[in-house]
């Protein structure tokens with residue numbers, strides 16, 4: 001029997017794309033587009049996680065992975081701790097993401113919650129991890145993580161870097177998706193296809209619908225040219241070409257199916273855009289980095305590393321690597 005996924009009451013039950021774009025994303029997507037630039041199997045990230053896990057000498061590792069998504073870090077940890085006692089808990093704001101973890105890693109405990117309000121007692125874990133996640137919940141989430149970490153516990157986070165490679169890609173995706181929305185391409189396409197699909201439509205009516213759709217078609221083609229075919233995970237290019245293909249043989253397609261698909265695309269692209277915006281907002285700049293460091297110090301965390309990391313050797317910096325240890329009680333900071 002599947003383990004139930006607990007949901008914390010602080011998480012809004014509203015899972016509409018605007019309220020929880022991540023839920024929409026994880027529900028509908030298998031891969032996180034963030035990682036296009038280097039995939040999470042980036043040797044550098046994997047090496048950092050392996051090194052962190054291998055250095056730990058706790059008799060039982062009690063790990064909390066924050067904003068786990070599909071559980072990439074939890075999976076690496078499960079392998080690293082295979083022959084040692086360990087308990088892994090994953091939290092995320094998206095139930096669908098955690099459902100995927102529960103299905104693949106049944107030994108992992110999952111809990112839907114907002115990372116800025118962790119539903120755990122102080123000092124509950126000796127290892128806190130997060131990869132491109134905790135920063136979405138704001139600076140309070142760092143304080144929360146420090147709170148639930150026990151003395152001598154380890155804190156290891158890889159977070160979005162403001163101005164880094166991922167940040168720049170997200171900014172371009174967001175700009176392209178917002179401009180695409182303004183073209184009204186989807187509503188104009190629906191009107192054009194509807195007119196073409198109706199057997200009783202006259203050629204004059206089709207021509208009018210086409211004239212109306214032309215500015216949206218032109219603007220979308222220009223957007224794809226400007227930002228590249230891969231922008232927003234290739235979704236703009238795909239929808240543009242699919243609409244053109246359907247339009248050429250409109251009579252051969254079932255209207256309900258086509259309109260359902262276009263409406264779904266509209267919702268997914270809205271969620272995609274919101275996600276890109278939240279990634280841009282989450283990225284940590286030098287000023288916020290200083291604040292995180294000083295909060296860490298005030299909460300008893302000795303920061304061992306706070307550095308910028310590329311995804312590949314010689315590549316652009318993409319992330320912050322933050323590694324700390326919580327001081328043992330009564331030890332001076």
Ligand SMILES: C[S@@+](CC[C@H](N)C(=O)[O-])C[C@H]1O[C@@H](n2cnc3c(N)ncnc32)[C@H](O)[C@@H]1O
Nearest residue numbers: 022067068069092093094114115131133136137
């Ligand atoms: C870029 S994905 C990273 C997922 C995963 N850690 C990985 O490396 O693939 C960001 C994750 O943060 C989660 N998230 C966003 N805001 C959150 C919040 N306030 N509290 C908890 N999780 C959040 C999203 O659902 C998503 O799974």
